[in-house]
Amino acid sequence: MRFDRPQWVTESACVPRQPLDLTGQTYGQLTALRLAPSQSHHTRWVWRCACGNEREFFASNVRQGDVTSCGCVAAKRHAEVAAKLQAQRERGEDIRRHGAIRSQKALERATSWAEKRRIAALKRQHKHTLESWRQMRARCTQQSHGDYPNYGGRGIRVCERWRESFEAFLQDMGPRPDGHTLDRKDNDGDYTPENCQWATYTTQNRNSRHCKLTVDDVRAIRGSTESRAALARHYGVTETAIYLVTTRRSWRDVA
Numbered sequence: 107m108r109f110d111r112p113q114w115v116t117e118s119a120c121v122p123r124q125p126l127d128l129t130g131q132t133y134g135q136l137t138a139l140r141l142a143p144s145q146s147h148h149t150r151w152v153w154r155c156a157c158g159n160e161r162e163f164f165a166s167n168v169r170q171g172d173v174t175s176c177g178c179v180a181a182k183r184h185a186e187v188a189a190k191l192q193a194q195r196e197r198g199e200d201i202r203r204h205g206a207i208r209s210q211k212a213l214e215r216a217t218s219w220a221e222k223r224r225i226a227a228l229k230r231q232h233k234h235t236l237e238s239w240r241q242m243r244a245r246c247t248q249q250s251h252g253d254y255p256n257y258g259g260r261g262i263r264v265c266e267r268w269r270e271s272f273e274a275f276l277q278d279m280g281p282r283p284d285g286h287t288l289d290r291k292d293n294d295g296d297y298t299p300e301n302c303q304w305a306t307y308t309t310q311n312r313n314s315r316h317c318k319l320t321v322d323d324v325r326a327i328r329g330s331t332e333s334r335a336a337l338a339r340h341y342g343v344t345e346t347a348i349y350l351v352t353t354r355r356s357w358r359d360v361a
C-alpha cells in the first residue's frame with residue numbers, strides 16, 4: 107500500500123481510500139500521534155519524537171526511513187562536532203596543521219547550523235508568541251503596515267535586544283498566554299521589557315488609546331462599512347482597536 111498517492115487517484119476509485127491508521131506506531135524515534143489536517147494530496151501525520159518535540163511529516167517519508175527524528179539527532183550531532191572542534195581550538199591544537207583552516211570552517215558551519223535548528227524549533231514551539239513579536243516589529247518598522255502611523259510613525263521603537271532576537275523577547279516576556287495581546291503600559295513608550303506586559307483585551311482597553319472613543323463613535327464604527335484601516339485613520343486609533351470594537355471584544359456594554 108502506498109501512502110503518497112495523490113488523492114485524485116483515490117477519489118476516482120469506487121471506494122474512497124482511508125489513510126492507514128498509524129496511531130501509536132513507532133519508526134526510529136518517531137511515534138505517530140494523529141493525522142494532520144490535510145494541506146495537500148499527501149497524507150501527513152503528527153509525530154512525537156523521543157525528545158518530546160511534535161512535528162508533521164509525510165507518513166511515506168517516515169515509513170521509508172528518510173526521516174527518523176524531529177531533527178534533534180542531527181542538531182545534537184552538529185552541536186557535538188562544534189563543541190569538539192572548539193575544545194581542540196582552545197587547547198591550541200590543529201593550529202599549524204594542514205586541516206586547521208578546514209576545521210575552523212567546519213566549526214563555524216556546525217555552530218551556526220545547530221544554532222539555526224535551535225531557534226527554528228523555538229519558533230515552531232511558540233507560534234503565538236512569535237506572531238506577537240513579528241507584528242510588534244512590523245508595526246514599528248514597516249511603513250506599509252496599517253498600524254504604522256500609530257506606532258513607528260509616532261516614534262515608537264522596539265528595543266535593540268528584541269529587534270534582533272525572538273529568543274530574547276521570549277525570555278523576557280515568557281510565552282503569550284491564550285487570549286492575551288502584547289500591551290505597553292505607557293502608551294507613548296517603546297517596546298521594552300520594562301514597558302510591556304501580556305494583557306487581556308479588557309486590561310488593554312483601559313490602557314490604550316481607543317479610550318478616546320465615545321459611545322457614539324463606537325456605534326458609528328459598528329454601523330460603518332468602511333475598511334478597518336480607514337476607520338482607524340479617521341478616529342486616530344489602531345486597527346486593532348477598531349477590530350476589538352467591531353467584534354465586540356471591547357465596549358461590550360454598548361448596544
Ligand SMILES: [Zn+2]
Nearest residue numbers: 155157176178
Ligand atoms: Zn527530537
